[in-house]
Amino acid sequence: MHCFYLYYKKVWIALSVLLAVVFVVAFVEVVKAERGTKPEALRTAEKFFADAQASRLKFPSVPDEAQVELYYMEYVMSTWVFGDDPWNVFHSGIGFVVKYPDGQAGFVERRLHAEFIPRLTQHARHVVIPYMEYSHRRRRPSQDETESWLPESVLDLFAWATWDYALEWENQGAVFFHDPWPSKYTNFTRIGRTNGTILNRIRLWLFDYQEKHRAFEPIHVVSPEGDTLLPSHLCHDLFYNALDAMHDLGVELQPEEPIFRDYVVVYSSSVREVELSEVQRKVILYYKLFAAFVNLINEEFYKVRSLFLSASLSAVTAFVYKNGAYYALSIEAPFVNYCYMEVVMPPGKKATFRDNDKLCALGDMSINEARSLAYLLSWEQLAFFLESIVFDWRAWGTLFALVYVTKSVVKSMLV
Numbered sequence: 001m002h003c004f005y006l007y008y009k010k011v012w013i014a015l016s017v018l019l020a021v022v023f024v025v026a027f028v029e030v031v032k033a034e035r036g037t038k039p040e041a042l043r044t045a046e047k048f049f050a051d052a053q054a055s056r057l058k059f060p061s062v063p064d065e066a067q068v069e070l071y072y073m074e075y076v077m078s079t080w081v082f083g084d085d086p087w088n089v090f091h092s093g094i095g096f097v098v099k100y101p102d103g104q105a106g107f108v109e110r111r112l113h114a115e116f117i118p119r120l121t122q123h124a125r126h127v128v129i130p131y132m133e134y135s136h137r138r139r140r141p142s143q144d145e146t147e148s149w150l151p152e153s154v155l156d157l158f159a160w161a162t163w164d165y166a167l168e169w170e171n172q173g174a175v176f177f178h179d180p181w182p183s184k185y186t187n188f189t190r191i192g193r194t195n196g197t198i199l200n201r202i203r204l205w206l207f208d209y210q211e212k213h214r215a216f217e218p219i220h221v222v223s224p225e226g227d228t229l230l231p232s233h234l235c236h237d238l239f240y241n242a243l244d245a246m247h248d249l250g251v252e253l254q255p256e257e258p259i260f261r262d263y264v265v266v267y268s269s270s271v272r273e274v275e276l277s278e279v280q281r282k283v284i285l286y287y288k289l290f291a292a293f294v295n296l297i298n299e300e301f302y303k304v305r306s307l308f309l310s311a312s313l314s315a316v317t318a319f320v321y322k323n324g325a326y327y328a329l330s331i332e333a334p335f336v337n338y339c340y341m342e343v344v345m346p347p348g349k350k351a352t353f354r355d356n357d358k359l360c361a362l363g364d365m366s367i368n369e370a371r372s373l374a375y376l377l378s379w380e381q382l383a384f385f386l387e388s389i390v391f392d393w394r395a396w397g398t399l400f401a402l403v404y405v406t407k408s409v410v411k412s413m414l415v
Contacts, residue, residue, distance in 0.1 A: 045172050048119045052174035052210060059112050059177035059203055063100045066196030070251070071095035072239060072259050073113070073185045080301045080338070082361040087338065090262060091115070092235050094242055095181055095188065096199060113178040114206050116238040118216035120170055125294045127216050129287050130167040130321070165284055167276075169321060173216030175209060175238065191243075191255045191345070198249050205245045209238065217322050220263045221271060224332050226353035229271045230322055236261040240343065247346040259343045265353065265360075266308070266320070266336050268329040274319075276326055282317050283326060289316055301338060302362055308335035337362045 062068075074092040081087070093115030102108045120126040194202075213233060220232035231237070240261065247253060276283060293307040308331050311318050318329040339360040344350050 045119060045170075048172055049174055049214065052176050055177040056207060056210075058179040059114065059206070061200045061203060062098050062110070062196040064195065064197040064200070066098050066100035066199065068099075068194045068196060068199045069097040069190055070192045070194065070246070070253075071097065072189045072191055072255065073181070073187065075184050075186045080361070082302055082338075085361075087361050090236075091117075092239050092261070093182075093185065094239055095185075098196070098199065100196065111180040113181045114175055114238070115178075115182075116173055116175050116213070116216070116235045118234075119172040119174070123294075124218075124298050125291070127171040127173075127218055129290050129294060130169045132165045132167055132284065132287065134165060165280075167280075167283070167287075169215075171216050171321075172214060173233070174214060175206060177206075189255055189257055189259055191259075192246070192251050192253045194246075194249075194251050198246075198251060201249055202242070202246060205249075206242070209241070213238075215323065217320075218264050219266050219320050221266050221268050221320060221327075221329065222353045224267055224269060228352070229268060230320060230327060232263065233322075243343070244346050253345040255345060260340045260359075261343055263339050263341065264336070265339055266318075266329065267332050267334065268318075269332050270330045272328045274326050274328050279317075279319075279326070279328070283319050286311065286316050286319050289314075304336050305334070305362065334362065 071094070072092065073095045074090045076088045077091045078089045079086045080089060093113055096112040098110045098112060099107050118127055215233065217233040219230075220228065221230035222228050243253060289311060290307060293303065293310070296303045297307065308318065310316075312331060312335070318331045320327050320329060337360045339353075339358045341353075341358045
């Protein structure tokens, strides 16, 4: 019996050591991921907006008697595969073909263009996750202060343990103007005609829109019944909002063929604006979970359901960031979808997610696949879990339950 006890003790010590090693490796992964130097691209927001402002010179006023044709323009930006079906992701813009006399029995033709684009396009994480940096790395000592005498690694460890992070969003977006049309566009749909007087007023509306919209926000939040709670703001929304402005200016809109736009839809029973200072730890917890899944989502979009399912199972509150404010969501199945909907020309009734004529990529059957994926741990996801257990009593309970079950199993094997 004594031999069995020694064997049991050795097994228990081995399991404890293994758990400690896993924790250390996970901690190293977290610190390596979070202590990196801020990329130089993140320092260029001011230049981005300055370039957008300067591009106004490429959209000049035109003679009042000019003849103008209005176009919806798009091209395939990427393709996601859901099952065996490819779904194209489009980028869109607004085009104007302007013709007016040149004073010498001829005509001048100009092709003016406007589009709304994000500043950073290398990865989707820039528009859905804030850049998180230890606060002490962001602070700059004043003339009366000196740098801390503690080693940087000690400060990093303290900041990690206390969740002392500074959050900075890099989801800036802006309207850019072009003359002539960019060559990347491949599909063109004429939606109407007007004159130079109206185009000059549309031009002023576009300039005003540029001033008021400075963030690229891809998530469109709706209720389970289909009502919009928080709208998205991306390239398609520039065109979508411009249609109302054109209609208000008297433009008759008659597209030559149906126009569709896409949505990234998140389902939530409620939306509540919150103060970051009151819920910062919850916000950081959610975006750390998001960061653990973001590479999987970037490869195959349908795995985004695993993110929201994991948040739901672990009682992590989901948040969205819009117009400089954070909103807490009460997410509900099916959590998220990617849908095409036809754009209805004003003054027609706008389509809503209550309607049945939307075309969505993810059906309810994908929930089972997402449920199984939610439990597959990458190193990043394991690091997130091990970090969260330090601060969340629910995770502590889960850990103790796992330890108790493991102990019971080992004990039963030795009896």
